[in-house]
Amino acid sequence: MAAPGPAERSRPTLLILLAAALTLLTLQVRGAEPLDAFQQGIRDIIGPVRTVVDKATDPIQSVWSGIVHYGELEEENERLAKELAEVRGEVLSEEADRELLERLLGEIDVPYADLETVVARILGTPPGNFGSHLVEIDKGSDDGLSDGMAVVTGAGLVGRLEQVDRQRSVVILATHPDFSVGVRLVESQDEGLAVGTGSDEMRLEDGVRLDAVIAEDEVVITSGGRSRFPADIPVGKVTDPDNFAEYERTIKIELAASLENLSFVNVVMDLEENS
């Protein structure tokens, strides 16, 4: 009888490895904390090396970015030039809008600007090719951050912390399909759950009455309550109120904060720490 070839010999090994993989996967999906801690440990060991390489390759990265994104930069320049022209033509209108915004903020008594926050720099996309709507920041648990904290900019809600290591964290952006936040419509006072769509907008699905009159451009803010997101953080404005829905209402929200080309964000410390 002929001796088994390498392929035959490798079958039991492969089966054992697959069984081990499936066991690990099941354990971690069910929330085995030692495995999470072990993963975090690996990332924490690599973290300082990443920081050093980041700094060392910064100039080369800029050149690379210029080469790879040349077309996008040109388009962006063109877009910004157009926007600037529009803005110049709408100065008076902007003044009026600002006054209106100040009045609205006064009406709802927004304590948003008073929240204790930690400023973090955006480092880029986390490792891996399939992490869309995620960004990495340069602050972690050493700076007092923890999973689930709200991430904002001066303009409004950006997302929440998803994976917090010692020196770095991953932010899941508000447009990520797994992101959800309780929100309130400022004028109609209806509350609901806004979710990310995977595109550049959010969708308000549950909670809003079918007969509620919602205007286009109505301001949407976080509702707070039992959520880890503090109340009254601007989320965006309504672009499609879906006023003629007969069964389920799906309201589209344009985010107040621009999630493209972010450089710095503010991580809102826990509500207990703020109070």
Next chain:
Amino acid sequence: MTTRIRSFVVLVTAVLLQATVFSEFRFSGTSVEVLLLVTILAGYHGGPEHGAIFGFFASLFQDALTGAPFGLHAMVYSPLAVGVSSVEDRLVESRPIIYGFGLVVAVTLGASLAGFTGLLFGQTAIENGLLIKRSVIAGLVSAAVASPINKVIQWSLSMSIPGAVELRIPEK
């Protein structure tokens, strides 16, 4: 240095490269899949068993780096290494263009399967079209940097590959 120590050194170097240089320099949002690449090359040069074990450990590091649960990438990496080794056994023609094309296909397949496994377990949120596009780009950019990595993998396995056996007819 034994093959195991060399393989460990190669693995750790690949992890650091994946986490640093190759994560920074992206093409169309896609980076080189170094850990997948070394798994494929380990399967090709080291045989199915070595490839499967190497791929298993490489995948655990990939899980840690990407924040995926342990075992997710191992469902793809180890079988892929065995598959590559099996194809290598059946290769009749050996031209660089065939190797290059094979590598692009293998990395694309591995990356897309890992992505779909992530979708299956609710760990990835990406459109199917974008997933396939990024997998293809990952295949192309990984193949572009494969030559030096291939030499390193060959070096790591050089002690386990038997030298040419000279057959002699015994003198009467």
